Amino acid sequence: MLHHKLIAGEIPGTYLVTELINEEDLLTIANQIARQKLAKGEAITDKYLAQKTLQAILQTREREVFVALFLDNQHRLLAYEELFLGTLGAATVHPREVLKSALKHNSAAVLLAHNHPSxxxxxxxxxxxxxxxxxxxxxxxxxxxxxxxxxxxxTCVSLAERGCC
Incomplete structure (x- = not known):
């Protein structure tokens, strides 16, 4: 169940609001929908959709959170993990731990993200x-x-688009 104030519409991907919702409800619903899109086995074929999905999950976090999407050769999602939780302005990332998780999931590819609460x-x-x-x-x-x-x-900034990946 997504949210007690929301029901699925007749058209896939649509929803009906059953009563008034506030901003907090709206953000909670967006987060829940985003997490559903990160179901194991889903293909990540649209980088902008992936960015917007991660944005819906991370944008309200008050501390930096470093996450990874672990993918197979066809870019199907193997796992989503929140790897590191930081402070308001930084998150310490340990490459060894990222590698360990990538190997644990038998990943062929990884998409990383983190938020800037500032x-x-x-x-x-x-x-x-x-x-x-x-x-x-x-x-x-x-x-x-x-x-x-x-x-x-x-907004979202892709380091790959800037030639950093």
Whole structure:
């Protein structure tokens, strides 16, 4: 069940609101729908949809959260994991732990993301450095780093689109 104030519409992917909802309800519903889209076995074929799905999950978090989508060769989702929880302005990322999870799920590819609760979407030098480290570590075991996305309430920044992955 998604939410007690919401029912599925007749057309797939549509919903009817059964009573008034507030902003908190709306964000909760968006988060629940986003998590359903990250069901095991779902193909991640549209990078913008993946970004928006992750944005719905991470945008309201008050601390930095570093997550990974572990994918097979056809970019079907094997697992979604919240790997590291940080502070308001930083999350410590350990490449060894990312690699361990990627191997545990027998991943062929990984899509990484983390939020910037400050609302400033530009990557920090630490973001660029850890992306480069993770790319190298994953390449050693033939796992592709597809992207590292930085998420705020209003936007997503793809480091792959900037040539960093």
């Amino acid at each position: 609302g400033y979407a530009e990557p920090s030098s630490a973001d660029l450095q850890i992306t480069e480290q993770l790319k190298g570590v994953l390449q050693l075991v033939e796992i592709r780093l597809l992207d590292h996305v930085i998420i705020t309430t209003h």
